Amino acid sequence: MNPGRKAHIAAIDGLRAVAVLAIILFHIQAAWLPGGFIGVDIFYVISGFVVAKSVASAPTDGLLSYFQWFYRRRLLRIVPALAVFIMLMSLLSTLFIPPYSRFIEVTGISALFGLSNFVLMWTSGDYFAAASSFNPFTHTWSLAVEEQYYLLFPFFSYLILISPKTSPQRRRHWLWGLGLVTLASMVFCAWLTPRNGTVAFYMLPTRFWELGAGFFAYVLCKNPETRTGHMLQRLNQHGVFSLLALVTLGVGLWIANERLFPWPWALLPCVATTVLVIGTVYGGDNLVNRVLANPLFTAIGKISYSLYLWHWGIIVLMRWTTGIDTPALQALSMLLMTVLAIASYVLVEKPLRFNPWLGQRGYRQFYAVVASALVVLAAFSGTLYLSKPEIGLFAARDEQVWAANAYAPFQAGDCTAPKEFSHWGPGMIIAFNATDCAQEKPQHVFIVGDSHASAYERMAQRLAAKDGYQVQIVTMGGCKLIVYLETQSLPGCPQFRVQALDRIKAQARPGDYVLLAGLYTARYRDIWSETSLPTDKIDLTIKPEDHVSAARAEALLQPLVDNGVHVILEAPKPVAQVAQFRCADWFNRINSYCQSATETTRNEMLLRRSRAEAYLSEVAANAGASLWDPFDALCPGAVCKGYVDGKPVFADTDHLSAFGNDLLYPGFKRAMQGGSATASTRPHALDDRAARPLNTSAAPGSTG
Incomplete structure (x- = not known):
């Protein structure tokens, strides 16, 4: 039998097993196999080979017939297991994952239509970022x-492999053309990776060469009677090249660098896998092929698709609930993913892939059934997403307690204050305009800053609905208007600061209010990270550059104050040790992340924020602004717990919850009522905490 056309090559299944096991080990604990993420690149080369090999028996009676035949086979191979995984994981996500996650449901729905790489590129950014590890559909x-590669494959494969009307010379021309496209993809990958690693990682144009390598491996194996075929047989008859490739692959699995990925670190596994794939055809019964073809590896290889789907879903679900840090939990995760993968293979993959009813339907009927099933499943996932607050098992489903954008219930006497949202430059504007209140010229309140400004959305709505103010939140994530100890600026942040200040200058009238919000107290950890930053690791020494930064801030604010605008600076808030929404339920409190310290003494928190507080005090004092301090309301006792009266003041580690908004609303109203100062007066003592000028003689860690 022609080795290039063998119906099944057991060693290929073994190679699939290597790929999926590498990925699983990396995802459970990266230290086990630091380069395990290159398993995806191994899969790409294998897929390029196997899909090309699978069309050897394709119909040759025209391109349309070939298209219909090819896509039916691909859909039956991919969609059933994927659809069941997305359906069940959408349900589990709805029950156990709070709605503070990043576009989880959108990613799942887009995956049904082969578009999740676009969603992930736009929403989560870096694949290796911690947040990506909490989306069960990231993989x-x-x-x-x-799937996007399959949109192109029928065109060039028909001309190169299938069409009886294409002459040998024309086939060579098409093959050379495809080779140039593959080479261009590799060059583009090398060029783009250091410039935009996210796009290079997620997009087909920078990954085409990996699948193309598998296609060319099949072309080399298709006809062993050629001069090239005889040469490859002689070179690898003892398996030397296969052994070298396997060793090279092992090196890559251990030392691949995610910061230089996909280029150049995708090159090593792709070259090694291409050699191994060719070796499965031309290597005969050599040692490498015997190892790859052993029953255990081939069994894992057969279920590798379902195993790839379910391994990540189980890992992420455990990250959200029990954790996956102990040997027992890691063993449990492997058991669960294996059981689900076997069930998926036996009950879903095989029965539907070879289902006679689906295989015998006319093409129109078949594609109509598939399209209808995908639409129904997308609607099901979308309905679950919309129902999350009602059917979720997590405490954070109570939006009136947790969600900063959940508006206070309408009461008699409230103004109508609809929300208006718009993207604005690199940031966004959230506006509430009281439309039916008696004031002829209502005062304006501008809340400006990073994501902590947008976390005041509930309070902004109350200021409009209950007090008749016209409120605008002008915000850009990670970008405060008043810069403090900033080492580097986010793209678009300088532009946002200039535009935000210009907008306020143009719209604010004497007597209006500007609240400058932002994160100034150093986090212990972010929402997703396990690593903590203790207070004694923070430099709290007041330095000369603090004064320089304060002087720049004063110069920015002075024109507003001189114009009679009441500028209020938010003093540094306390922060929680863990994200509250991740640790609020019976099923996640045993998580190692939630076992971190959940309480901090008041004195430590005051120390942690002391340098930033001194900085903001000096800015307020010298600019004639006011300093409003929410600290006492958020930490009323000797210990800062993240909860007051059993309710969370933060939704995560430092962004206000709905309850936190309600807690601060009265204090902010008092700050406004006492904030009628002009530039000629001293700042006000707000919430019984007076603004103090920066004291350069303060000892490190003092409150200044």
């Missing part, structure tokens, strides 16, 4: 890339 990006 579907690789399937999306492969």
Whole structure:
């Protein structure tokens, strides 16, 4: 039998097992196999080979017939297991994952249509970022890339492999053309990776060469009677090249660098896998092929698709609930993913892939059934997403307690204050305009800053609905208007600061209010990270550059104050040791993340924020602004717990919850009522905490 056309090559299944096991080990604990993420690149080369090999028996009676035949086979191979995974994982996500996650449901729905790589590129950014590890559908990006490759595959494969009307010379021309496209993809990958690693990671144009390598491996194996075929047989008859490739692959699995990925670190696994794939055809019964073809590896290889789907879903679900840090939990995760993968393979993959009813339907009927099933499943996932607050098992489903954008219930006497949202430059504007209140010229309140400004959305709505103010939140994530100890600026942040200040100058009238909000107290950890930053690791020494930064801030604010605008600076808030929404339920309190210290003494928190407080005090004092301090309301006792009266003041580690908004609303109203100062007066003592000028003689860590 022609080795290039063998119906099944057991060693290929073994190679699939290597790929999926590498990925699983990396995802459970990266230290076990630091380069395990290159398993996806191994899969790409294998897929390029196997899909090309699978069309050897394709119909040759025209391009349309070939298209219909090819896509039916691909859909039956990919969609059933993927659809069941997305359906069940959407349900589990709805029950156990709070709605503070990043576009989880959108990613799942887009994965049904081969578009999740676009969603992930736009929403989560870096694949290796911590937040990506909490989306149970992150791994579907690789399937999306492969499915997009299948949109192109029928065109060039028909001309090169299938069409009886294409002459040998013309086939060579098309093959050379495809080779140039593959090479261009590799060059583009090398060029783009250092410039935009996210796009290079997620997009087909920078990954095409990996699948193309598998296609060319099949071309080399298709006809062993050629001069090239005889040469490859002679070179690898003892398996030397296969052994070298396997060793090279092992090196890559251990030392691949995610910061230089996909280029150049995708090159090593792709070259090694291409050699191994060719070796499965031309290597005969060599040692490497015997190892790859052993029953255990081939069994894992057969279920590798379902195993790839379910391994990540189980890992992420455990990250949200029990954690996956102990050997027992890690063993449990492997058991669960294996059981679900076997069930998926036996009950879903095989029965539907070879289902006679689906295989015998006319093409129109078949595609109509598939399209209808995908639409129904997308609607099901979307309905679950919308129902999350009602059917979720997590405490954070109570939006009136947790969600900063959940508006206070309408009461008699409230103004109508609809929300208006718009993107604005690199940031966004959230506006509430009281439309039916008696004031002829209502005062304006501008809340400006990073994401902590947008976390005041509930309070902004109350200021409009209950007090008749016209309120605008002008915000850009990670970008405060008043810069403090900033080492580098986010792209677009300088532009946002200039535009935000210009907008306020143009719209604010004497007597209006500007609240400058932002994160100034150093976090212990972010929402997703396990690593903590203790207070004694923070430099709290007041330095000369603090004064320089304060002087720049004063110069920015002075024109507003001189114009009679009441500028209020938010003093540094306390921060929680863990994200509250991740640790509020019976099913996640045992998580190692939630076992971190959940309480901090008041004195430590005051110390942690002392340098920033002194800085803001000096800015307020010298600019004639006011300093409003929410600290006492958020930490009323000797210990800062993240909860007051059993309710969370933060939704995560430092962004206000709905309850936190309600807690601060009266204090902010008092700050406004006492904030009628002009530039000629001293700042006000707000919430019984007076603004103090910066004291350069303060000892490190003092409150200044």
